Amino acid sequence: MVPESTSSPCAASLLAWYDRHRRDLPWRARPGEVADPYRVWLSEIMLQQTQVQAVIPYFLRFLDRWPTVEALAAADLDAVLAAWAGLGYYARARRLHTCARAVVADFGGSFPDDEAGLRALPGIGAYTAGAIAAIAFDRPAAAVDGNVERVMARAYAIETPLPAAKTAIRERTLAMIPPDRPGDFAQALMDLGATVCTPRNPACGICPWRDGCAGRRAGIAADLPVAAPRKLRPQKHGLVFWVERGDGAVLLRRRPDEGLLGGMLELPSTPWRESPWALKEALPHAPATGGYRLLPGVARHGFTHFLIDLAVASVRLDGPGPAPGPDDQWHRPEAFPGLALPTLTRRAIRHAQTAG
Numbered sequence: 001m002v003p004e005s006t007s008s009p010c011a012a013s014l015l016a017w018y019d020r021h022r023r024d025l026p027w028r029a030r031p032g033e034v035a036d037p038y039r040v041w042l043s044e045i046m047l048q049q050t051q052v053q054a055v056i057p058y059f060l061r062f063l064d065r066w067p068t069v070e071a072l073a074a075a076d077l078d079a080v081l082a083a084w085a086g087l088g089y090y091a092r093a094r095r096l097h098t099c100a101r102a103v104v105a106d107f108g109g110s111f112p113d114d115e116a117g118l119r120a121l122p123g124i125g126a127y128t129a130g131a132i133a134a135i136a137f138d139r140p141a142a143a144v145d146g147n148v149e150r151v152m153a154r155a156y157a158i159e160t161p162l163p164a165a166k167t168a169i170r171e172r173t174l175a176m177i178p179p180d181r182p183g184d185f186a187q188a189l190m191d192l193g194a195t196v197c198t199p200r201n202p203a204c205g206i207c208p209w210r211d212g213c214a215g216r217r218a219g220i221a222a223d224l225p226v227a228a229p230r231k232l233r234p235q236k237h238g239l240v241f242w243v244e245r246g247d248g249a250v251l252l253r254r255r256p257d258e259g260l261l262g263g264m265l266e267l268p269s270t271p272w273r274e275s276p277w278a279l280k281e282a283l284p285h286a287p288a289t290g291g292y293r294l295l296p297g298v299a300r301h302g303f304t305h306f307l308i309d310l311a312v313a314s315v316r317l318d319g320p321g322p323a324p325g326p327d328d329q330w331h332r333p334e335a336f337p338g339l340a341l342p343t344l345t346r347r348a349i350r351h352a353q354t355a356g
């Protein structure tokens, strides 16, 4: 990279750098192209809590299968959830689908073109509304996520810990937006945070803001932003039941639509609680009677706010199994890859298949 030089952090030097070093991303309009709001929206929803490299194959598959917001709105929710499996935070996929339907039903398939209109849609919070408004519609909106917070806190040597520093960072960002290129500015900040001003070892030597960066000048850049003390995630425990019929099909159950992993399929489970379950106390939650065997070890998973260990109790039924309840489904394991199974459940399935 050939570095640019400037006396203070400013949009012009950042944009000059962006014009030469921008990342080529599948949802991004190339120079001279008009951004497609559907692509921008789809990518921003996928990028919530997920890294760019992980999102790219999902984005391409979604676009191939549902090339327009109308196509996505017309899709079966289960198909959308199944295609989403592995990206995590399934409520996002449900809201993605609801949002597509709202855009088609209420706006004739055209996304609202400002932050307020976007924010009113399902699954679009302040950051995402700002990002879409800026990138898709060139509105002078701030898209401040963790990356941008880091870059701006360093550039202006903001030592107030997060989240208290958010307001100052947002004001600095808004004040810097160039009226002629808000979308490029938002993407340039994202790229700077992703490729140069990285969390560890910021590459100040090739940064367009290296001369004017207050954090670098003060020698504190790598220590910014100052994070509030991290809370330990509580540990929860559950016990799931691997109930296999004579023909090899396994019982799955659909979770309630609302709440964590809403609408996804899982192995029937006890409630989750703070202490591990003994098999005997878990059995009243079993979906069928039988001689259950507790498998050694647990399947582990981490959600944003807590960690979960799932023990697995396994049984093989001789007959056809219990009559399925309204949320129950029998599936053979060969069909699992095509089902809307959250990562937690996939881990529990792997454990059931390997720990026996």
Ligand code: SF4
Binding pocket: 151, 154, 155, 196, 197, 198, 202, 203, 204, 205, 207, 208, 209, 210, 211, 213, 214, 215, 216, 221, 222
């Ligand atoms: S800390 Fe370094 S990489 Fe980050 S904005 Fe300042 S000069 Fe650029």
